[in-house]
Amino acid sequence: MGTASTTAECVIKNKLGLHARPASLFVQTAAKFDSDITVRKGDEVANGKSLMSMLVLSAACGSKLIITARGPDAEQAVKALNELIDRRFDEE
Amino acid sequence: MLHGIPASPGIAIGLALAVGDSERVSLEPESHPITESEVPNEINRFTAALEKTRRQIMELQKRVQSSLQASEASIFDAHLLIVDDKVLTQEVISEIRKRLQSANVVFCEIIRRYIAAISAVDDQYLKERASDVADVAYRILENLNGQERQLLDHLPGQRIVISRDLTPSDTALLDRENVQAFATETGSRTSHTAILARSMKIPAVVGLNVICGQVHNGDMLIIDGFLGAVILNPRQETLELYAQKEAFKEQLYNELQRESALLPETIDGYRVQLAANIDNVNNLDDILNSGAAGIGLFRTEYLFMGGKIPTEEEQFEVYRKIAVAMKDQTTIIRTLDLGGDKLSSVLNLSHDPNPFLGLRSIRLCLAYPELLIPQLRAVLRASAFGNIKMMFPMVTCEDELDKLLEILESVRKSLRSEKKKFDEEMEIGIMIETPAAALFAEHLARKVDFFSIGTNDLVQYTMAVDRGNEKVANLYRPSHPVIVMLIDRIVRAAEKAGIWVSVCGEMASDPRFIPLLVGLGVQELSMSTVSLGMARRVIRRLKMYEAEAFAEKALKCTEHAQILEMSDELLHRIAPDVVSLAMKGG
Incomplete structure (x- = not known):
């Protein structure tokens, strides 16, 4: 596995935050990539491929997240996840 | 007791x-140490339980989907991701190895930690996800224990x-x-x-x-x-x-059944129309045998619950079937009365933070003509085959009604130019179920052929009470003086405009409230077929002048308990046998 790493900052915009459906979509999208994905909110870090971990992170509307991907497809992974958040998980 | x-x-x-x-397993099992050699077996048990849980959830999801509730089925996607969560699985497996405790003990400890962490979240909505995690955890634990869920x-x-x-x-x-x-x-x-x-x-x-x-x-x-x-x-x-x-x-039900051919007339000869509420076309025979004068409310929501919007032809077939089966009896078809939440996946709608005050019912139909227009066309076309009337639910403002009538007229126009037959005189009504519509009924009455009072929503919106919330359900009071005043106002407005009024909410099927509604001047009561017998008997024991005097007295009451007591007392006097079966409370 390569060691390329990409990072992006984004803000959760959908009203109800990362509730079950968006968190599921996030995890499902992350799972499509080989890279390891971490999501940081303040001091907390979650595994972007684990729903439980994302639910504990509890990103409400307005939360600032830093997504980091490490691996061969890091760039594409971050791009896809960032877009998902920007599209408000197709909820609004 | x-x-x-x-x-x-x-x-x-x-x-x-x-x-x-009461049947649920405890998430705090007692310590159960294992030996080094038992570790592989514990890990196998754990992964087998996960696999079994996954199959169960998929099965459940499939079943719920086929029984019409697409939005309820989507929650199981999240449940599947919890089962598939690699972080959770790895954590459990490595802890089994490290701590030499059974899979049950280790899994429960870890899952309790997650549930506690999610429950501690500072956001009411996100916090509720803990119950989803618990739901899945119970399943996994049951499978670890080899328990069958009922x-x-x-x-x-x-x-x-x-x-x-x-x-x-x-x-x-x-x-x-x-x-x-x-x-x-x-x-x-x-x-x-x-x-x-x-x-x-x-x-x-x-x-x-x-x-x-x-x-x-x-x-x-x-x-x-x-x-x-x-x-x-x-x-x-x-x-x-x-x-x-x-x-x-x-015995009483049999008796009431035998009376189904008798007319629902008061002792002094005043006729009340009794009609049936239905929510699909499966039991039309039931209705024809019940002595109902027709269908006072045909709920069309079920047609829209399969995760897709039914086509005009699909709807037309259903409505035509009813029109034909009911022969000369009336059927009132209500246009789609759903919350946006029920169609969010089809329409790509965002979640309404407050669905009861949100984009629902006729508001949803006005926002999405692709919902409204095929339904209007299908109902109009079916009107050529029988005695069909149509009503719009949850109208609040006059301009909504104007817009609806305008769309209806343009639909009529296109049907004419396509040479499609329909009843040009088909009656159009609206449901009165918000205080705004009730107070403004005089203006609305001039534009429609009838009113149908939806008492469930009218009470709910007037009393500002969610009728499903047991903490406040005692404030849901159909006998509140304000409700009586609103119904009176609606009936007076209809009288003035020369249109008729029906009640199709739960109040119509509660024998205690029938004298009041009849006395206020409501001409039709529509209810589920099972309640028709009792209603018919109450009407047949009633004198119209007595009912009117009763309504007048109720209008002067200032307490809901007083109105309820009077209603009970009257029912006791005229139909004691019905009282012994009628529901208390409410």
Whole structure:
């Protein structure tokens, strides 16, 4: 596995935050990539491929997240996840 | 004896089947050390339990999807991701190795930590996800223990189902052949679970303070859906008394059945139209045999619940079928009355933070013409085959009505140019179910052919009470003076404009309120077929001048309890046999 790493900052915009459906979509999208994905909110870090971990992170509307991907497809992974958040998980 | 809220009439005597909480495994199992050599076996047990859970959830998802609730099915996607969560799985496996404890112990400790962390979140909505995690955790643990979960769609025989909570989808999946009755701790008389029980004709008591800890599988129970009582392990005398009561009920129902050919006329010859509420086309025979003068409310929502919008042709076939089957009897088709939440996946809608005050019903149809127009076309075309009328639900403002009538006119125009037949004179009505519409009824009445009062929503919106929330359900008061005033106002407005008024909410089927509604001048009462017999008898024991005097007196009352008491008293006097079966409370 390569060691390329990409990072992006984004803000959760959908009203109800990362509730079950968006968190599921996030995890499902992350799972499509080989890279390891971490999501940081303040001091907390979650595994972007684990729903439980994302639910504990509890990103409400307005939360600032830093997504980091490490691996061969890091760039594409971050791009896809960032877009998902920007599209408000197709909820609004 | 335990007292709750009578949710669905009827008496059941039988064996208890306790499901849900009382049966749930504990998430705090006792320490269970294992040896190094047992580790691989524990890990295998754990992964096998995960696999079994995954299959169960997928099966559940498939079933719920096919029984019409697409939005409820989507929650199981998240449940599957919890089962598939690699972080969780790895954590459990490595802890089993490290701590030499059974999979049950390790899994529970870890899952409790997650549940606690999610519950501690500072956001009401996100915090509720802990219950999803717990739901999945219970399943995994049951599978680790080799326990079978009781499926309510297949009971081991005739049983009375006891549960802390039954969601509407639980209720919809109930094994109809074998469920005699059910009793729950949550819920109110007007929660959807209760409404479903009544339409399934299953006796039910809800809102019981405690029941799960007290009732065990196989206990003998009596459920009294008239009084809202649950009797545990009844004595012989009580059993006999209830057997008698049941026999009396049978007898009365048979009597009422035989009366179905009699006209619903007061003693002094005033005719009240009795009509039926239906929510699909399966039981049209029931209606034709019930003595109803027609269908006062045909709910079309079920056509839209399969995760897609039905086409004009699909709808037309359904509406035509009813029109033909009902011959010259009237059918009032209500246009789609759904919350946006139920169609969010089809319409790509965002979640409404406050669905009851949000984009629902006619508002949704106005926002999405692709919902409204095919339905209008289908109803109009069906009107060529029978006696069809149409009504719009939840109209609040006059401009909404204007817009609807304008769209309707343009639909008529295109049907004419396509040479499609329809009834040019088809009556158009609106439901009055918000205080705004009730207070403005005089203006609305000039533009339509009839009003239908939806008392459930009218009471709910007027009293500002969610009728499904047991914490405030006692404030849901159809007998509140304000409700009586609003109904009076609606009827007066209709009189002035020369149009007729129907009531199609629950009030119409409550025998206590029938004299009041008739006395106020309501011309039609529409209810589920099971209530028609009682309503007919009450009307036939009533004198119109008495009912009018009663309504006048009620309009002067300032307390809902007073109106309720008067209504009870009148019913006792004119139809004591009905009282013994009629529901208390509410």
